[in-house]
Every structure is written in structure tokens, then in C-alpha cells.
Amino acid sequence: MRYVIKEAKKTQKKSIVYSINSNTNITQVWKKAKFLKQSKTNHHSRIGLEKNNQIVTDPALTSNIFVETFAAVSDPTNYDEAFLSDKNALEQEGLDFQTPSEYGYNKLFSIEELTQAMSQITRTTAAGKDNLIYPFISHLNSQNKHKLLNYFNYIWKTGQFPSNWKLSILIPIFKQGKVATDPSSYRPIALTSCLCKIMERMVLQRLLNFFTANRVINVCQSGFRKKFSTMDSLIRLEGDIRETFLHGEYLTVLFLDIDKAYNRTWTHGIMRKLSALGLRGSSAPIYTKFYI
Numbered sequence: 001m002r003y004v005i006k007e008a009k010k011t012q013k014k015s016i017v018y019s020i021n022s023n024t025n026i027t028q029v030w031k032k033a034k035f036l037k038q039s040k041t042n043h044h045s046r047i048g049l050e051k052n053n054q055i056v057t058d059p060a061l062t063s064n065i066f067v068e069t070f071a072a073v074s075d076p077t078n079y080d081e082a083f084l085s086d087k088n089a090l091e092q093e094g095l096d097f098q099t100p101s102e103y104g105y106n107k108l109f110s111i112e113e114l115t116q117a118m119s120q121i122t123r124t125t126a127a128g129k130d131n132l133i134y135p136f137i138s139h140l141n142s143q144n145k146h147k148l149l150n151y152f153n154y155i156w157k158t159g160q161f162p163s164n165w166k167l168s169i170l171i172p173i174f175k176q177g178k179v180a181t182d183p184s185s186y187r188p189i190a191l192t193s194c195l196c197k198i199m200e201r202m203v204l205q206r207l208l209n210f211f212t213a214n215r216v217i218n219v220c221q222s223g224f225r226k227k228f229s230t231m232d233s234l235i236r237l238e239g240d241i242r243e244t245f246l247h248g249e250y251l252t253v254l255f256l257d258i259d260k261a262y263n264r265t266w267t268h269g270i271m272r273k274l275s276a277l278g279l280r281g282s283s284a285p286i287y288t289k290f291y292i
Helices: 002-018 026-036 059-073 081-093 111-120 134-138 142-158 194-213 230-246 267-276
Strands: 049-051 054-056 169-174 186-191
Touching (some): 059 169, 059 186, 134 194
16 A cells, blocks of 8 residues: 555656646746655654553653563563473573584575565565665666675575664554554564565575475465465365265364464474474584675
8 A cells, every 4th residue: 555655646746747848837837846845754643652541642752662562472471380381491401403414405595596585575665774675675786686695695604693684673553443542552563674584585485495395384274385375274164164064064163363473482492393393504614704
């Protein structure tokens, strides 16, 4: 929707410029020039959040309230004691991904992988804290693309993750039908580096290739699989319901709605699962120099 609005504004401005010709009187010229010169600043109303039975509208204070609210979601107090006990015990064991073997998914990235990943990023993707927008990256020439690829491969082999990639800009998005003054009525959208997103795409594709080759993902899963959607699950469910009716039987269906699943994801637990699946680190020598 934002892209449509942006394009509509561009079209409107172009039509105004093209409408000015030698027959346009000076009054109309100045009016149109004044319109085009208008400030592009968006006038958003301030968000008012309730804290201690008071409505806070100061931007700095509301930002702190959002930070406290979003951080509280993944706070350990949200988990029961049994889970926390197991979690702490397992995290003390640590994980070892080192291996003397070299696996294909750890090889250096190719220019074809980079090109494919760049083609999958939406051009209207917002920039992260580094302010590098995707259109700028997409217009890199062949030489600079290879330099970018060299940079990604350096990160891939050394594990020296850029510090600014770990930072993101959080945008609170209001959930329709909720109370506007309640900070929990907003969901955070994280704006991360576009360069980081491109590398994430390349890593994700390799993981998907590994999962497919080793049949890790269940054939009935529709989520997070290319060319699959919710419709596939609905069609499968409808087929099971019809078949149950034909045989005069009962069908039991269980739906789970996990609250704030991504925010409460246990990172160490995911790493343990990846280790159990056989994924290992790179055995190649670490780069000693990096040239661009």
C-alpha cells in the first residue's frame, strides 16, 4: 500500500509539471510551483500511552515504554520453573559444532547465490541503522558485486559478524481493534541492514537445501516452504473431513495459537536441534586478510 501511494504521488507531480506550458498563465505557474515545493514532512499524531494511570505523549518517554514492553515479552519470568531449570542445565553443557570434515553447505558463496538472493529482496524494503537502501545495492556493477561477495565470504569463514548488523530500528505497529493507549497493543517491526538480509537469504537457501535433501521438513508442512501456503493445509483438512463423513467416523483436529512465538524463541534450543540434525561448522582455514 505504501508503495502504491508513493507511486501515485510521483505520477501526480509529473502530471503537474507536464501541464505547465507556454499557454499557462503566470498565476497558475506560481500556484503549481508552490504546491510542488510543499514540505514532504509527514504529519503523524503523537502516540499516547498509558503508564501509572497517566497518558504519556512525549516521544522519548513513549519510546522507553515500548522498549520496556517489548523486552518484557522474552523475560525469563514468563517461563515456568521446570522449563527454566532444564533450560539453564542444557545451556551449561554448551555446543560443539567443530568438525574435521568439510561439508558443501559451508563452502564459499558463489556469485549466482548472491544474484538470486538480491532478486528476492523487495525493492521497497526499508533500510536499517546503516541507512543503506536496497535500490542502492541493486544497482551495483559486476565488479562491486564481486567485492560484496568477497565481504560476505569473509564473514562466513571468520564468523566476524558486523556489529551494526546486530542493531535494528523498532517500529511499533498498532494492532487493529486493540486499545491504542496500551503499549501491548503494538507489535514491533525490526528494520535491519539490507546487506544482512541479503546474506540471510543465502544462508537460508542452503539450510533449506539441507533440510530437503535430508527430509527434515515434514511433507505435510505448509508454512515456511516455497510454493506452499495456508491454502494447502485447508485443502488437506477439507479432504480429511469429507473422507471422515463418508466413513461415518469422527475427526479430531488440534489447533495451537502460540502467543508471541518469535519473541520467545529459545536460541540455544534451536542450535541444539541444528546440531542434532548433523549440521556442523566449517573446517576451512580462517582468512588472515580481507581485500576490497
